[in-house]
Amino acid sequence: MADWTVDSNEALSLSLVRGAADREMLGENESYEGFHPTFTYPIYGEDEKIYGYKDLVIDLRFASGSLVQFLDIRYSETLPSSSTIDDVRGAFERFLPKDLCSTEEEFLSRVERDAETFRPFGQRIHSYTRPLPSSRSKGKGTATPLSEDDEDAVVFEVYYSKWDTPGFKEYHRRMQMFILLYIEAGSYINEDEDLWEFVVLYEKRKRRAVSVKESYHFVGYSSLYPFYCFPDKVRLRLSQFVIAPPYQHQGHGSALYTAIYEHALSQPKISELTVEDPAEAFEDLRDRVDLRMLLNNTKFVEEGFGDLSIASGGGGKVGGVKRGKRARKAAGLRKGKMGPPADKAWLEKWRVHLKLAGRQYHRLVEMLILLHLDPADALAAKTYRLQVKERIYRFNYEVLAQLEEKERLEKLEETFQSVKEDYQRILAMV
Numbered sequence: 001m002a003d004w005t006v007d008s009n010e011a012l013s014l015s016l017v018r019g020a021a022d023r024e025m026l027g028e029n030e031s032y033e034g035f036h037p038t039f040t041y042p043i044y045g046e047d048e049k050i051y052g053y054k055d056l057v058i059d060l061r062f063a064s065g066s067l068v069q070f071l072d073i074r075y076s077e078t079l080p081s082s083s084t085i086d087d088v089r090g091a092f093e094r095f096l097p098k099d100l101c102s103t104e105e106e107f108l109s110r111v112e113r114d115a116e117t118f119r120p121f122g123q124r125i126h127s128y129t130r131p132l133p134s135s136r137s138k139g140k141g142t143a144t145p146l147s148e149d150d151e152d153a154v155v156f157e158v159y160y161s162k163w164d165t166p167g168f169k170e171y172h173r174r175m176q177m178f179i180l181l182y183i184e185a186g187s188y189i190n191e192d193e194d195l196w197e198f199v200v201l202y203e204k205r206k207r208r209a210v211s212v213k214e215s216y217h218f219v220g221y222s223s224l225y226p227f228y229c230f231p232d233k234v235r236l237r238l239s240q241f242v243i244a245p246p247y248q249h250q251g252h253g254s255a256l257y258t259a260i261y262e263h264a265l266s267q268p269k270i271s272e273l274t275v276e277d278p279a280e281a282f283e284d285l286r287d288r289v290d291l292r293m294l295l296n297n298t299k300f301v302e303e304g305f306g307d308l309s310i311a312s313g314g315g316g317k318v319g320g321v322k323r324g325k326r327a328r329k330a331a332g333l334r335k336g337k338m339g340p341p342a343d344k345a346w347l348e349k350w351r352v353h354l355k356l357a358g359r360q361y362h363r364l365v366e367m368l369i370l371l372h373l374d375p376a377d378a379l380a381a382k383t384y385r386l387q388v389k390e391r392i393y394r395f396n397y398e399v400l401a402q403l404e405e406k407e408r409l410e411k412l413e414e415t416f417q418s419v420k421e422d423y424q425r426i427l428a429m430v
Helices: 088-093 104-117 168-175 177-182 252-266 280-295 298-305 325-331 344-354 358-372 378-395 405-429
Strands: 005-007 012-017 033-035 049-051 057-063 069-074 123-131 153-162 197-206 214-229 233-243 270-275
Touching: 012 104, 057 088, 057 104, 069 088, 069 104, 123 252, 153 252, 168 177, 168 197, 177 233, 197 252, 214 252, 214 270, 233 252, 252 270, 252 280, 280 298, 280 358, 280 405, 298 344, 298 358, 344 358, 358 378, 358 405, 378 405
Parallel strands: 012 057, 233 270
Antiparallel strands: 005 049, 012 033, 057 069, 123 153, 153 197, 197 214, 214 233
């Protein structure tokens, strides 16, 4: 019986197919074909199993830019009784767009045409460069950004769109498949809700010896939803966020999140950027990007920590000056607004300016204070502990208020130590 059952995640193979001229430009380590999904339970059920086939391959191909799709299903043998066989194609096609290519020849023709004609939808809001993979071995790393005109530069561009952006709704119907396959509990959004906003990340690759000198390739995207915020602004919620597997673990997620955050900062109507139920991996990404942003904000750092830079870890030197109360006094330096204890009015002023959600912002502040904290300063350590516990208590008030005082204090201390340990883990990555 087991011989006729396959894992649907292993059976499904995905490809981002480039035109012939673009494939010739790829380095030997670049591959955009034959990667697998993380989830298929929305399509094939909670067990993610398909019954009735041997050597089953579900081959879903996307044109790398336009995301036009072709579905090819292959197998060596099926069970004789058709009534017991899962409907592989029927189950999948319920989630695919209506403009699915019907033959491989039609698909390959579209790939070649779209390689020359496809252009991103909407308004470009951000860009950055990376060296060609083949140039990295020549010593061109990522420390110094390359000019977009450099022959060894690959340009990545972020575009902002809404439902009414011409052509975008059809494009989104092709793109949203990545939500089902890579976000746990991900689902398609309602096209009737017209407030949705989107940012899409593309790779723009140079082409040689052809008439069209550049082509665009899908990297990832995020969906955003604005909620009313009294009295006259909106709170922008990041809802879905996905980077295609061939581009993962290369910093593109951080770049896309940075583009979204900078977009929120640039829009007067947006009061803050929030995130809907983030996965652990995304929380880490968000923490790293937000922390670097704060550390690079000279005015914030100077006001927060006096005249001390906090670019290095606790216990050492910072900006050439030793940390701690005695060192500050000896150097004639003032104590900053982050204390501890932190100046709450000052914190709120900066939170509003930075458009960060409350819980996220105060977690970041706690991380920065921990980074700055002198381990030998017992009073500062105690004040910091009380500050963190106060936030934890407020955030979990309904649960903690039901406990007896002794148990409540023990739970707060246990949670504080866990939070502190996690902060140290995150700080080590920044």
